Amino acid sequence: MQSKDLLQLAEQFGSPLYVYDAEKIKSQYNRLTKAFSKVEKLRINYAMKALSNVAILELLRDMGSGLDTVSIQEVLLGLHAGYSPEKIFYTPNGVSLEEIEEVNAMGVQINIDNLSILEQFGAKHPNVPVCIRINPHVMAGGNTNISVGHIDSKFGISIHQLPHLVRIVENTKMNIVGIHMHTGSDILDIEVFLYAAEILFDAARNFKNLEFLDFGSGFKVPYKKDDIETDIEELGKKLSKRFNAFCTEYGKELTLIFEPGKFLVSEAGQFLVKVNVIKQTTSTVFAGIDSGFNHLIRPMLYGSQHHIENISNPKGKERFYSVVGYICETDTFANNRRIPEIKEGDILSFRNAGAYCYSMASNYNSRYKPAEVLWLEGQGHLIRAHETFEDLIKNQISLPLPAKV
Template sequence: MQLENHQYTIQGVDALAIAEEFGLPLYVYDADKIIEKIGLLRSAFSGTPDRSVNLKIKYAAKALTNVSILKLMRQQGLDVEVVSVNEARLAQLAGFEPSQIMYTPSGNAWSEIQEALEMGVQLNADSLPLLEQIGQTYGSQYPIALRINPSIAEGGNFKIQTGHGDSKFGIPIDYRDQIKSIISQYGIPVVGLHIHTGSDFKDGNTFLKIADVLFDLAMDYPDLKFIDFGSGFKVRYREGDYATDLVDLGAKVSAAFRSFCERYGRELELCFEPGKLLVSESGHLLAGVNVVKENPTRTFVQVDSGLNHLIRPMMYDAYHDIKNLSNPNGAEKSYTVVGYICETDTFATDRQLPEVRTGDVLSFENAGAYGFSMASNYNARLRPAEVMVYEGKPYLIRQRETFEDLLRGQEIIEFEEELVKN
C-alpha cells in the first residue's frame, strides 16, 4: 500500500490510514453524512405551523442492514421499514420497538408473516391472497396497511421500477373493489395505505401522481393513521448528475397532503421510506490494486474486490465515481477497472483516473446503499469488514470474514477412496 499524498479524508480522518488500520477491501461509512441527509429531508417538510405536516421517516433497512447503522437511525429518531423477518429481528436488536417497525413482505412464506405478526410489527400487505389468509386466520385481530400498485411507471432503470402494471409488487389499484370486499368480509382493520413505485424521481411531480391514487383510495377506509409514499429519491452519482429536489418535493407533497387531510376530516401521518438517500453517499468501498495490466486495446486495473462486494455496476449499469487515494495528483490516464472474480465484473470502462500503480488504494464512492447488503461469497471470496466513522473516530462495526466462516454450517461427507485405473 502506497501512503504518500494523504489528501482524502472522511470526517477529517485520513482514508488511507483507515485502510492501513483495518485492511482491504473495506467498507467505510460516514455517520455525519447520514445525519446530514436525515436533516435535509426533515427540513424539506418543516414549513410554518400552518403549513407543516406530521412527517414520519422510516429507514428502508434493506439498503444497509448493519446493526450499528440501524442504531444510528434510531438515535436520530427514525422508524424502520423491513422486508424480511430477519431484518425485523436486526431492527429489534438495534433497539426499535415493534410499533416502530413496518414489515412489507413480497410473496414471503406464510409462516414468516405469522412470526412477524406475533412480534407485533406493522404488517404492510401486498396481495389479495395474503389479505384472504389474514382474514381467515386472524379476522380483525391485527391492524394492517395496504401496499398498492398504482400502475405508474416512473424512475430510472426498469429493474428498480416497482409501481408499473407488470411489477410483482403491491396490490393493483384495479382490484380496489376486491380489496374492500375482503377487508369488509373479515373486518380487518386498515390503518395505513402505502405505495412505493421505485427510484430516481427528479421532483415532487411523480409523488403527486401517486398521491392522487392514494388520496382517492383513502376515502374507502375511515380509520387510517398514515399515508406512506415509500421512497424513490434520486441520488447524485457523478458531477452534473441530477438529484431529487427535496425542497420542491416537500412543498408540493406537503400542500397536497394538507389539502387531503382537510377532506379526510383529520390529520394523518405522512411517511417516507428512504434507504439510498440516507446511506448511499456515506459509503466508500476501499480496494487495493493488484495488477495494472496493459492490453492492446485498453489498460485494466485489477483490484482486490469485485461484483461479490459491489454488484450494482454489473446488475444496474450503475455509475460509481472512483478516486485514486494513493496518487490523487498523478497524470490522468484511461483505465478499465475490473475485479478479481472469475466472471465479467467491470466497475468502470475507459475511466479517466490519476495514474494507477500496483499497490494503490482506490475508493468507490456512493457505495453505502446496496453494497455490502448485496454482497456474497461468490468464488469462495470473503466479505469485507465494515467501519463507521462517528464523531471523527473510526469504529469497526463488522469483522472481516474468515475461511472458517465459509465452512460454518457445512456437513462434510467422507467418501471411500477409489483406485483409478489408467
C-alpha cells in the same frame, strides 16, 4: 473524510473496506425532516435493506428513525438493534402467511401486498391493524429492476383491483390503518411522484379509519459531479401542501411516512480497494483490484456508475483505465474511465457505496466479504470484521463417506 483519513483506514483495517460517514447520514436525515416540517405528523422509516449493519441501525434509531423491513430476518435485526416493535414496519413480497403471522406476533406493523394473503389474514385476524400496499401503475425509477410500481410489477395490489380489495375488507371486517405505495428508485420527476400520490389519496378515501399514508421513497442521489438528483425541498413544499389539504378533507390528521434507504446512506459510503495489477493490452489498460462483483454488484446488475478516485495519487496525470475485479467472470466497474495515474498498490475509492453495496455482497468464488468501518466524530470504528476461512465453512457439513477397503 479526507483522502488521508481514508488511506489511514485502509492501512489500519486492510482492504477491501467499506467506510461510512456518520455525519452524512445525519445530515440527510435532517434534510428530509426539514423539507417536510410543515406536516404535523411525519415518520421516517429507514429502508434497512440498503445497509443493514446493526451499528447503522443504532445510529438512525438514536435520531428517531423507525425501520422499513422486508423479511422476518430484518425484523429480528431491528429488534436486536433496540427498535421497539411499533417502530418497525414490515412490507414483504411473496412470503408465506406463516411468516406474516410470525412477524405479527412480534407486535410489528404488517403491510400486505396481495389479495390472497390479505383475505386469509383478515379472516383469521380481523382485529389486527393492517396496512395495504397498492400498485399505482406508475412507471418511475432509474432502471427496470428498481421500478416497482408499473403495471407488470410483482409488487402491490393493482389499483384496478380496488373494488375487490374493498370487498375483502368489508367481508372480513379487517382493521385497515394505512395505505402504502412505492413506485421505484432514482425518481427524478417530482410531478410523477405527485401524480402517484393522488392515486394513493383516491385509494385512501375508501377506508374510514386510517392512521397513516406511506409514500415509500425512491429519491435519487447524485452519483457523479453535476449529476441530477431529486429536489427534496421542492417535493417537501408541494407534497406537504397537498397532504395537509387531504387530511383536512379526510377529517383527521394522518401520519405521513417515508421509507428512504439510498437517500440516507448512499453518499455516506465509500468502498476502498487496492490495485493488484496494471495490465496493458493492445487497446486497453486494466487496473485489476482486490475485489469484484462479489463485493459491489451494482455496476453489473444495474449499470450504475460509481465515481472512482485514486486517493493514493489524486493529483496525478489522468489516464484512461478499465477498472476490473478478480472474479472469474467479467466484472468491470468502469470502462475507459479517466482516473489519475494508477500504480500497483494504490488505493482506489468508489463513491456512493453506502446503499445496496455491502448488503448485496456474496461469497462468490469463495471470496471473503470485506470489513465495514463507521467514521464517527473523527475516528474510524470497526463495525464488521473481515471474514475468515472459518466464516466460510462454519455452516458447511462434510459428508461421512465410507472407509476405503
